[in-house]
Amino acid sequence: MAIRKKSSKNPPVLSHEFVLQNHADIVSCVAMVFLLGLMFEITAKVSIIFVTLQYNVTLPATEEQATESAFLYYYGIKDLATVFFYMLVAIIIHAIIQEYVLDKINRRMHFSKTKHSKFNESGQLSAFYLFSCIWGTFILVSENYISDPTILWRAYPHTLMTFQMKFFYISQLAYWFHAFPELYFQKTKKEDIPRQLVYIGLYLFHIAGAYLLNLNHLGLVLLVLHYFVEFLFHISRLFYFSDEKYQKGFSLWAVLFVLGRLLTLILSVLTVGFGLARAENQKLDFSTGNFNVLAVRIAVLASICITQAFMMWKFINFQLRRWREHSTFQAPAVKKKPPVTKGRSSRKGTENGVNGTVTSNGADSPRNRKEKSS
Numbered sequence: 001m002a003i004r005k006k007s008s009k010n011p012p013v014l015s016h017e018f019v020l021q022n023h024a025d026i027v028s029c030v031a032m033v034f035l036l037g038l039m040f041e042i043t044a045k046v047s048i049i050f051v052t053l054q055y056n057v058t059l060p061a062t063e064e065q066a067t068e069s070a071f072l073y074y075y076g077i078k079d080l081a082t083v084f085f086y087m088l089v090a091i092i093i094h095a096i097i098q099e100y101v102l103d104k105i106n107r108r109m110h111f112s113k114t115k116h117s118k119f120n121e122s123g124q125l126s127a128f129y130l131f132s133c134i135w136g137t138f139i140l141v142s143e144n145y146i147s148d149p150t151i152l153w154r155a156y157p158h159t160l161m162t163f164q165m166k167f168f169y170i171s172q173l174a175y176w177f178h179a180f181p182e183l184y185f186q187k188t189k190k191e192d193i194p195r196q197l198v199y200i201g202l203y204l205f206h207i208a209g210a211y212l213l214n215l216n217h218l219g220l221v222l223l224v225l226h227y228f229v230e231f232l233f234h235i236s237r238l239f240y241f242s243d244e245k246y247q248k249g250f251s252l253w254a255v256l257f258v259l260g261r262l263l264t265l266i267l268s269v270l271t272v273g274f275g276l277a278r279a280e281n282q283k284l285d286f287s288t289g290n291f292n293v294l295a296v297r298i299a300v301l302a303s304i305c306i307t308q309a310f311m312m313w314k315f316i317n318f319q320l321r322r323w324r325e326h327s328t329f330q331a332p333a334v335k336k337k338p339p340v341t342k343g344r345s346s347r348k349g350t351e352n353g354v355n356g357t358v359t360s361n362g363a364d365s366p367r368n369r370k371e372k373s374s
Contacts, residue, residue, distance in 0.1 A: 023185050024095035031088040050085035053166055054078040072160040074289075075211060079170065086174035094182060097127055111241065119241050120186065122234040128175060129231035132168075136224035139164050145221065152221065152267070153275025157214040159289040168220070169211045176203045202307060209303070213296065214289045218271045222264055229253065229260040250322070257315055261308050268304045272297050 037047030055078065059070040102123045111119055143162065145151055161169075179200045183193060210219025236249025276292050284293045 023181075024092060024099075027088050027091045027095075031085065031092065034085055049078055049081045051082075053082060053163065053170065057160070072162060073166040074159050074161065075166070082170055083173045083177060086171060087178045090171075090175045090178035091181065091185075094124060094178065095185075097124060109242065115241055117186075117189075117192075119238065122237045122241075126231055126234040126238060129227045129234065132172070133224055133227045133231060135164075135168060136220055136227070139168060139220060140224065145217070150275070152217050152271045153279070156276060156279060156281075156292055157289040158217055159214050161216060165216060165220070169207065169216060172207050172223070173204065173211070176200055176207065206303070206307070209300070213291045213300070215271075215300070218267065221267060225260055225263060225267075229256050232256060254315075254319065258312075261312055264308055265305065268301060272300050 034047050034050045037043035038051060053073055055074045055076045057072055057074070059072060098120065102120050105123075106116055106119065109119075139162075140146055142164070143151075179196070183196060188196060207219065207223070210216055210222075232249065232253045236246070236253055239246045239249060276297060279292055281290060282292050282294075283290060284296075
C-alpha cells in the first residue's frame with residue numbers, strides 16, 4: 001500500500017494587493033445588493049433606507065421664495081443604515097485610489113516598508129481632506145456663513161438641515177467608520193493600531209457630537225478649517241517622500257496649525273460661550289432638539305479645549321523631534337586634533353609625526369643625530 005508523503009512546500013502567501021482587492025470585491029457585491037434592491041417593489045422599501053437620506057420635510061414657499069419650496073432634513077435612528085451603506089462606498093473608493101494611484105507610484109519610487117505605509121496614509125487622507133474642504137466651502141458660501149457669522153448660533157437649535165449639509169455629515173461619519181475595517185485591510189502594524197484608534201475616535205466623537213447636539217453650523221466651519229490644515233500637512237509629506245530636501249511645506253503647515261488651533265478656540269468660545277449663552281431659550285428639550293443648557297455648553301467647550309491642547313502637545317513633540325533629527329543630520333562630524341607637545345615626544349610620535357605628518361624638530365631627525373655624533 002503506497003503511503004503519500006506530505007508536501008514540504010509552504011502554502012502560498014497572499015499578497016497585500018490581492019487581499020485588498022478581494023475584500024473590495026466583496027464589499028462591492030454587498031453594495032450592489034442594496035442598489036439592486038431598489039429595482040424591485042418588495043425590497044425597495046428596505047433598500048431606500050440605506051441608499052437615500054431619511055427624515056425629510058417640505059416647507060411651503062414664503063413671500064421671499066414664492067417660486068420654490070424648501071426641502072429640509074433632520075436626523076434620526078435610520079441614519080445609521082445610510083451611514084453603513086456609504087461606509088461601503090468609502091471602502092470601494094479607498095481601494096480604487098490605492099490600486100490605481102498609490103500602488104503605481106509606490107512601484108516607481110521603491111519606498112521602504114515604513115515610508116510605504118506612511119505614503120499610503122498621506123495619499124488617502126490628502127484626497128479625502130481636499131474633497132471635504134471643497135465640499136464644505138461650497139456649503140459655507142451657498143448658505144451665507146461667511147457673510148453672516150451670527151448664523152453659527154442664531155436660531156438655535158439647528159434641527160433642520162439642507163440636503164448638502166446632511167449628506168456632508170453622513171459622508172463624514174461613513175468615512176471615519178470605514179477606517180476601522182481598513183486597519184485590517186491595510187495590514188496595519190500592531191504598534192500603530194492604538195494611535196490610529198485614538199485618531200479615528202476623536203473624529204467620530206466630535207463629528208457625531210456636532211450632528212446630534214444640532215451644532216452642525218459650528219461643526220461644519222471647524223471641520224473645513226481643520227481639514228485644510230491637515231491637507232497641507234499630508235500633501236507636504238507626499239512631496240517630502242519624493243524629495244527629502246523639501247521642507248517649505250512643513251514650515252507653512254506649522255504656522256497654519258497654530259493659527260488653526262487659535263481660530264478653533266475663538267469660534268468655539270464665541271459661539272458656545274457668548275452666542276448660545278445669551279439665547280432666550282435655555283431649557284433642555286429633547287423633543288425640539290434644544291441642548292442649550294449650562295452643563296452641555298461646558299461639556300462642549302471642555303471637549304474642544306482638551307482636544308486642542310492634546311493636538312498642540314503632539315505638535316510640539318513632533319517639531320522637537322524634527323528639530324533634533326535636522327540638527328543631527330546637519331552637524332558635521334568634527335574630529336578633535338590632539339595638542340602638539342614641545343620637548344620629547346613619544347616613540348610613535350617620532351616615527352609617524354603628529355597627526356601623520358613629519359615634524360621639524362631637529363632632535364627627532366636621524367640625519368641631525370648622525371651629524372652630532374661625528
